[in-house]
Amino acid sequence: MSDPSSTISPRSSPISAEDADTLAFDGARDVLRAWLAGLRPDPDLTVSEWADRHRKLSSRASAEPGQYRTARTPYMGEVMDRLSPGDPTQRVVFMKAAQVGATEAGNNWIGFVIHQAPGPMLAVQPTVELAKRNSRQRIDPLIEESPELRERIKPARSRDAGNTMLSKEFAGGILIMTGANSAVGLRSTPARYIFLDEVDA
Numbered sequence: 001m002s003d004p005s006s007t008i009s010p011r012s013s014p015i016s017a018e019d020a021d022t023l024a025f026d027g028a029r030d031v032l033r034a035w036l037a038g039l040r041p042d043p044d045l046t047v048s049e050w051a052d053r054h055r056k057l058s059s060r061a062s063a064e065p066g067q068y069r070t071a072r073t074p075y076m077g078e079v080m081d082r083l084s085p086g087d088p089t090q091r092v093v094f095m096k097a098a099q100v101g102a103t104e105a106g107n108n109w110i111g112f113v114i115h116q117a118p119g120p121m122l123a124v125q126p127t128v129e130l131a132k133r134n135s136r137q138r139i140d141p142l143i144e145e146s147p148e149l150r151e152r153i154k155p156a157r158s159r160d161a162g163n164t165m166l167s168k169e170f171a172g173g174i175l176i177m178t179g180a181n182s183a184v185g186l187r188s189t190p191a192r193y194i195f196l197d198e199v200d201a
């Protein structure tokens with residue numbers, strides 16, 4: 001058998017899905033497209049840039065519904081940008097006053113991960129009860145209000161949705177929500193991203 005890469009790309013220009021026509025089997029184009037999508041690196045976009053473009057604050061969950069603007073809470077800009085995959089920071093700790101937009105910034109991070117840099121993510125609230133409430137009141141609207149997120153997470157009522165109150169599946173990742181009081185919920189969960197919201201409460 002010859003080296004398959006020489007069949008796909010005899011030249012040095014980038015491979016595209018159209019090159020699959022040179023491969024002689026059904027579905028070659030789909031296989032190559034999926035493979036190239038998997039190779040694509042995380043985009044050079046920050047969480048605050050993503051939020052300014054794609055995040056809508058729902059009237060169900062926000063004091064000021066509408067388009068999210070980082071300029072409204074500018075001190076959250078750097079916090080969000082340190083959470084971006086292009087930033088080398090591994091751990092962000094935010095010591096804060098009440099109601100300054102911290103959970104909202106964390107939710108922007110969740111939206112960014114689902115849309116732009118998928119991977120397993122663990123979102124922890126102080127208790128499982130609060131995790132459920134947060135899921136209903138803030139995560140569901142986060143998904144519903146952004147078309148880019150809505151198309152990646154199927155509604156909970158559809159069959160085979162991979163979507164329950166405490167876990168939301170999407171291509172390339174899963175968001176698992178739990179409480180800091182649940183040792184069982186925290187165990188055995190490999191995660192690329194961990195969002196701990198006021199767990200010391």
Ligand SMILES: Nc1ncnc2c1ncn2[C@@H]1O[C@H](COP(=O)(O)OP(=O)(O)OP(=O)(O)O)[C@@H](O)[C@H]1O
Pocket residue numbers: 057061062063064068069070071072073096097098099100101102103104105198
């Ligand atoms: N950039 C923004 N533009 C408009 N409204 C915002 C913005 N950031 C946060 N808010 C709103 O401010 C309110 C408080 O936000 P949030 O719940 O994120 O704050 P918090 O710091 O997590 O509060 P708490 O201390 O109660 O946990 C919410 O209604 C939220 O939607």
Ligand SMILES: [Mg+2]
Pocket residue numbers: 102103104197198
């Ligand atoms: Mg909060």
